[in-house]
Amino acid sequence: MKKLLVPLALALVLPFAACGSDDSDGGGSDTTLTVYAAASLTSTFEKIADEFEAAHDGVEVKLSFGGSSDLVTQIQEGAPADVFASADTANMDKLVDADLTGADPQDFATNTLEIATPPDNPAGIASFQDLAKDGVDLVVCAPEVPCGAATQTMADKLGLTLHPVSEEESVTDVLAKVTSGEADAGVVYVTDVTAAGDAVNGVTFPESGKVVNTYPIAPVADSKNADLADEFIQMVVGDTGQQILGDAGFGQP
Amino acid sequence: MRSERPVGVPAWIFVPAALGGALVLLPLAGMLSRVEWGDFWSLVSSDSALTALSLSLRTSxxxxxxxxxxxxxxxxxxxRTRFPGQGVVRSLVLLPLVLPPVVGGIALLYTFGRRGLLGGQLDALGVQVAFSTTAVVLAQTFVSLPFLVVSLEGALRSAGSRYETVAASLGARPTTVFRRVTLPLVLPGLVSGAVLSFARALGEFGATITFAGSLEGTTRTLPLFIYNLRVTDPDAAVAMSLVLVVVAVLVIAAARPGRSTT
Known part of the structure; x- marks a missing residue:
């Protein structure tokens, strides 16, 4: 079976693979560094990548953003990543356990939870406890994804039972339900509220420090650009990266 | 002189045809290769899996x-009728067929959502559509309606209106003609259209997750459940995917007779 399938599959894929590499070569860059990063790092890592490209002639940084667990799966299936930045330690651990990291992961940022409501805060949310009130249309992340796990832990620590109307797959989905006014409140990260600007109203709560999400970064094993990957990580954990991350609301590890 | 043998196709045509077939079938083989057969039954019969399956079947x-x-x-x-702008109307009705479902979801949100076009009126009636099973059904209907309309319109056109004209000339009222002549005539097209609509509804994902959200037992249909599951339990996600593939194959098998040349 495989003898027949493999050539067929190759015949299908190779023409497109050729197109793909043509494109990246066309830019005039000598080297491409591929960075897989959690979706919540989108704006900050775009800035860090710009800084990195400015400091390294002929190097192009390609960024792929997604849910941390999706990215881990992709790397496990052979995706050509040089660096992986995760939104939580659990997903980085998966990569470490699979022997797919080139060096020990380093923590580079922390994030805490914040409540987002539509700008006019129709349900009058003022505390995390308010989220459990009757009649509040609350949207959270599903417990399977990092932001949902953090929300669940927070509710447990405060002895609350939340009754969300929807458990979304990512922070951005939660935010979308809030900005469109469908939900009265959503639990997201501090950095998401900062990034959303006027589209949402942020409600901070004193207990937010009880649950802190740590972001680790590591080079991917067998990277062809191991040295560059290392330099990129140094930039993220160094002054440049920390400045950009701090501006976006991330905490220092 | 007519040849007994059908006209052959050029030999080279088999190469792209086989590649096309492989493009469709290989991913299925890839998925099958990842199924954990030993745990298959326990994976697909978990409570949350059955809840999602049941919700999917009911909403579809x-x-x-x-x-x-x-x-x-x-x-x-x-x-069967003619009116100005009919061509435009037909194209617009088919829009959900080519629209990315997530765009459909956004459109539905801004129509039936709390702050949408009809949100105020619905609110006054005490109806909240978002995050409800109703939203799932609305999203599924939005994306699958064109399948039924296209199949049935085609069947109606190829059936022609001769029998309807005869029935009318014999004194049958329009409703009687519709019920006794038109419907039986296009029944195969109607059945295959309905089956295709059902299949499309069963597979609906983008509009649902954008418009209805995802909550077990209320809005988390099978595709959303699989999307959620792949994060924590890829084996179960693959097993549930296989269930959907089987359902889809059954649906295609059921729809085929209706499309035969009669």
Whole structure:
């Protein structure tokens, strides 16, 4: 079976693979560094990548953003990543356990939870406890994804039972339900509220420090650009990266 | 002189044809290769899996009924009447067919959502659509309605209106003609259209997750459940995917007779 399938599959894929590499070569860059990063790092890592490209002639940084667990799966299936930045330690651990990291992961940022409501805060949310009130249309992340796990832990620590109307797959989905006014409140990260600007109203709560999400970064094993990957990580954990991350609301590890 | 043998196709045509077939079938083989057969039954019969399956079947059935109630009259109007702008209307009705479902979801949100076009009126009636099973059915109907309309309009056009004219000339009223002549005549097209609508509703993902959200037992249909599951339990996600593939194959098998050349 495989003898027949493999050539067929190759015949299908190779023409497109050729197109793909043509494109990246066309830019005039000598080297491409591929960075897989959690979706919540989108704006900050775009800035860090710009800084990195400015400091390294002929190097192009390609960024792929997604849910941390999706990215881990992709790397496990052979995706050509040089660096992986995760939104939580659990997903980085998966990569470490699979022997797919080139060096020990380093923590580079922390994030805490914040409540987002539509700008006019129709349900009058003022505390995390308010989220459990009757009649509040609350949207959270599903417990399977990092932001949902953090929300669940927070509710447990405060002895609350939340009754969300929807458990979304990512922070951005939660935010979308809030900005469109469908939900009265959503639990997201501090950095998401900062990034959303006027589209949402942020409600901070004193207990937010009880649950802190740590972001680790590591080079991917067998990277062809191991040295560059290392330099990129140094930039993220160094002054440049920390400045950009701090501006976006991330905490220092 | 007519040849007994059918005209052959050029030999080279088999190469791209086989590649096309491989493009469709290989991913299925890839998925099958990852199925954990030993745990298969326990994976697909977990409580949350059955809840998602049951929700999917119920909402898809409801949206198929809605498609029939709305789509049959639409197909009839498009196939049997003439009015200015008919071509434009037909194209617009088919829009959900080519629209990315997530765009459909956004459109539905800004129509039936709390702050949408009809949100105020619905709110006054005490109806909240977002995050409810109703939203799932609406999203599914939105994306699957064109399948029914297209199949049925085609069937109506190829059936022609001769029998209807005869029935009318014998004194049958329009409703009687519709019920006794038109419907039986296009029944195969109607069945295959309904089955296709059901299949499309069953597979609906983008509009649902954008418009209805994802909550077990209320809005988390099978595709959303699989999307959620792949994060924590890839084996179960693959097993549930296989269930959907089997359902899809059964649906295609059921729809085929209706498309035969009669």
């Amino acid at each position: 059935a409801a949206s198929t009924v809605l498609c029939l109630v709305l789509g049959v009259p639409m197909a009839l109007v498009l196939a």
